Amino acid sequence: MKTFEELFEILKNKFNEEEDISTHKEGNEDVILIAAPKINLVATFLKNEPELNFDSLILLTGVDDENGEKTTNEDGSFDLSGGTLSVYYHLESTSLKHKLILKTSVPRENPVCPSVALVWRGSDWHEREAYDLIGIIFDGHPNLSRILMPYDWEFGHPLRKDYKNPEFYNGMKVPY
Amino acid sequence: MTNIIESKLKTDEMVLNMGPQHPSTHGVLRVELKLDGEKIVKADSHIGYLHRCFEKHCEAMTYPQIIPYVDRMDYLAAMSNELGYVLAVEKLLKIEIPERVEYIRVIMAEFQRIASHLVALGTFGLDTGAFTPFLYTFRDREKILTLFELTCGARLLYNYIWVGGVSHDLHPDFIRLAKEFIEYFRPKVVELNELLTYNKIFIERTANIGVLPPELAINYGVSGPSLRGSGVKWDIRREDPYSIYDMFEFDIPVGEGLAGTTGDCWDRYYVRILEMEQSLRILEQALDQIPEGDVSAAVPKRVKPIDGISYARVENPKGELGYFIISKGGLQPFRVKVRPPSFVNLSVFSEIAKGHMVADVVAILGSLDIVLGEIDR
Numbered sequence: 001m002k003t004f005e006e007l008f009e010i011l012k013n014k015f016n017e018e019e020d021i022s023t024h025k026e027g028n029e030d031v032i033l034i035a036a037p038k039i040n041l042v043a044t045f046l047k048n049e050p051e052l053n054f055d056s057l058i059l060l061t062g063v064d065d066e067n068g069e070k071t072t073n074e075d076g077s078f079d080l081s082g083g084t085l086s087v088y089y090h091l092e093s094t095s096l097k098h099k100l101i102l103k104t105s106v107p108r109e110n111p112v113c114p115s116v117a118l119v120w121r122g123s124d125w126h127e128r129e130a131y132d133l134i135g136i137i138f139d140g141h142p143n144l145s146r147i148l149m150p151y152d153w154e155f156g157h158p159l160r161k162d163y164k165n166p167e168f169y170n171g172m173k174v175p176y
Numbered sequence: 177m178t179n180i181i182e183s184k185l186k187t188d189e190m191v192l193n194m195g196p197q198h199p200s201t202h203g204v205l206r207v208e209l210k211l212d213g214e215k216i217v218k219a220d221s222h223i224g225y226l227h228r229c230f231e232k233h234c235e236a237m238t239y240p241q242i243i244p245y246v247d248r249m250d251y252l253a254a255m256s257n258e259l260g261y262v263l264a265v266e267k268l269l270k271i272e273i274p275e276r277v278e279y280i281r282v283i284m285a286e287f288q289r290i291a292s293h294l295v296a297l298g299t300f301g302l303d304t305g306a307f308t309p310f311l312y313t314f315r316d317r318e319k320i321l322t323l324f325e326l327t328c329g330a331r332l333l334y335n336y337i338w339v340g341g342v343s344h345d346l347h348p349d350f351i352r353l354a355k356e357f358i359e360y361f362r363p364k365v366v367e368l369n370e371l372l373t374y375n376k377i378f379i380e381r382t383a384n385i386g387v388l389p390p391e392l393a394i395n396y397g398v399s400g401p402s403l404r405g406s407g408v409k410w411d412i413r414r415e416d417p418y419s420i421y422d423m424f425e426f427d428i429p430v431g432e433g434l435a436g437t438t439g440d441c442w443d444r445y446y447v448r449i450l451e452m453e454q455s456l457r458i459l460e461q462a463l464d465q466i467p468e469g470d471v472s473a474a475v476p477k478r479v480k481p482i483d484g485i486s487y488a489r490v491e492n493p494k495g496e497l498g499y500f501i502i503s504k505g506g507l508q509p510f511r512v513k514v515r516p517p518s519f520v521n522l523s524v525f526s527e528i529a530k531g532h533m534v535a536d537v538v539a540i541l542g543s544l545d546i547v548l549g550e551i552d553r
Contacts, residue, residue: 027268027484027503055394059487061500061513088500090487094394094410101487122397125523133231148224148552158232159511 001098002052004030010052014045029101031088036104040114040140046091046100047119054100057120058090062130066161068108080162085111085136106136115141133159189217192534196225200303200538203548205522207537216537219529221522226552234512239265239479240339242512247333249516249550252295255288255324256492257550258337263418264488264499265339268481276469277341278420283354283462284327284336285419285490286455290361291320292493293448296545300445301372303542304381309372316364319357326350340475351463358456358463365452373449382445383436386528386540390439396524400495400517401451402544405431405444412491424461426454441543448545480507494518494545516550
C-alpha cells in the first residue's frame with residue numbers, strides 16, 4: 001500500500017516533464033493532473049508496474065467545467081465557448097489496496113482524449129457514457145457510440161452546461 | 177435425403193433480439209444476439225430505455241432534494257442507495273453522526289440486502305424454470321418490507337436516510353419484530369437450499385455456465401456477489417469500511433465451485449444465499465448493541481458544502497455503489513456521477529455469454545442480478 005505522495009513521486013520520476021504531471025487539491029481529496037496526450041501511457045504504466053498494480057478502474061467521470069466565456073441569450077439560456085471539459089479516473093489496486101484519482105482536461109472546442117478501454121476493459125461503457133452525455137471523444141475506443149441516449153439523438157450532449165432541449169424529436173414535442 | 181437438406185438449408189448467422197420487453201431481461205434491456213444455430217457468437221447489450229436524466233436533474237436540485245431520486249435508481253435496494261449518497265455529502269460537510277443513527281443505517285442496509293437478495297434468488301429460480309421458490313422468497317421479503325413500512329411509512333421508496341441523520345426514530349416495536357424476523361428467517365434459508373440450491377435440475381441449468389474468471393472480473397470492475405462468486409474476497413464493508421461496519425463480526429463468502437467451476441452462475445447464486453446468513457449475523461449484533469440517542473441532532477438546517485470533490489462508496493446488494501460529487505460551494509451540486517454496480521456488471525455480460533446456448537443467456541443475466549433502473553438512471 002502506497003500513500004498519495006509516494007505514488008506521485010513514482011509517476012514524476014517516470015514521466016519527468018514538469019508540465020505534464022502535477023498535484024492538485026480539490027476540497028479534501030488529492031488529485032494528480034495529467035496532460036491529456038499522456039493519459040494512455042500513464043494508465044498502462046499504473047496497471048503493469050508490479051509495485052503499483054492498479055488493476056481496477058472504479059469510475060470514469062466526464063465533467064463540463066463551465067469555465068469558458070458565457071454569452072447569455074434573450075430567453076435566459078446561455079452558450080459557452082472556450083474553457084475545458086475534464087475526465088476523472090478513480091483507480092484502485094485490489095491486491096495492494098491503494099487508490100488514486102487522476103484528472104485530465106481537454107479543450108471544449110476539440111475534446112479529444114486517448115481511450116483507456118484497452119487497459120481497463122471496464123472503462124468501455126464509462127467512456128461511451130462520457131461521450132454520450134458530455135461529448136468527450138475518446139480516441140482509440142473500440143466502439144464509441146451513444147449508450148444512454150437514443151442512437152439517432154442529434155441534438156448534442158445533455159450534460160453540457162449550455163445544453164438546450166430540442167423542440168421536436170422524431171415529430172414528438174420535447175418540452176411539455 | 178441428407179444431401180437435399182444440406183443443399184437447401186441456409187447456414188448464415190442469425191440476429192435475434194431479446195427484449196426490450198422480455199420477462200427474463202429483468203427490465204427494459206435489449207440483448208442483440210448473433211447466433212450460429214443455437215450457439216451465441218456475439219451478444220451486445222443495448223441499454224438506455226429507462227434513461228431519465230438523473231445526473232442532469234441533480235444539478236438543478238438541492239442536496240436533500242436528491243435523496244428521493246436516488247431511491248428510484250436501484251428500486252429494490254433504496255435504503256442502500258440513500259446510505260451511499262448521504263455518505264458522499266457528509267464527507268463534503270464533515271459532520272459527526274450520532275451513534276444511534278449509524279446503527280439504524282446499518283440495520284436498514286442489511287435488511288435491504290436480504291430483501292434484494294430474496295428478489296434476486298427468487299427470480300433467478302423463475303428464470304431457470306423453478307416457480308415455487310419465487311413465491312417463498314417474495315413471502316419473506318414482504319415481512320422485511322412491513323418492517324420498513326413500520327419505520328418510515330413506505331414499502332419500497334423510503335426517503336428515510338437523510339444527510340446527518342434519519343427521518344424518524346425506530347418504532348418502539350421495531351427491535352422486537354426485527355428479532356422475531358431473524359428467528360423466523362434462519363430456517364427459511366435452509367428451506368430455500370433444499371428447494372432450489374441443491375436441486376439437480378437447477379444445478380444442471382446453472383453449474384459451469386457463464387464462468388467469469390477473477391482477472392477478467394477485476395479488469396471489468398465487476399463487484400459485489402458477481403465478483404465474489406469468482407472467488408475474489410472483496411467487500412467494501414471490509415476493504416474500505418464505512419459507517420460502523422468495522423464494529424461487527426461477519427465473514428465474506430466467496431464462490432468455491434462446489435457445483436461446477438468457480439465463477440459460474442451457481443456460484444454467484446450461492447454467494448447470495450451465504451451473504452443473507454452473514455447479514456443476519458450483523459443484524460443480530462446491531463440489534464443487541466443499538467444505543468439510545470437523538471436521531472435528528474446532526475441534521476443540518478441547510479446543506480451547503482465546501483468547494484471540492486468527494487467519492488463515497490457502499491457495498492450495495494448488487495455490488496459497489498459509488499457517488500462522485502463535485503461541489504462548487506452552492507446549495508446544488510455542480511456534478512453528481514453515480515457508479516451503478518449493475519451498469520458495470522452488465523458490461524461483462526457480452527464477454528461471458530459467448531459460446532453458450534440461447535437458454536443460458538437467461539441464466540447468466542439472472543445470475544448477474546441487474547436492475548435497469550440504476551443502469552439507465
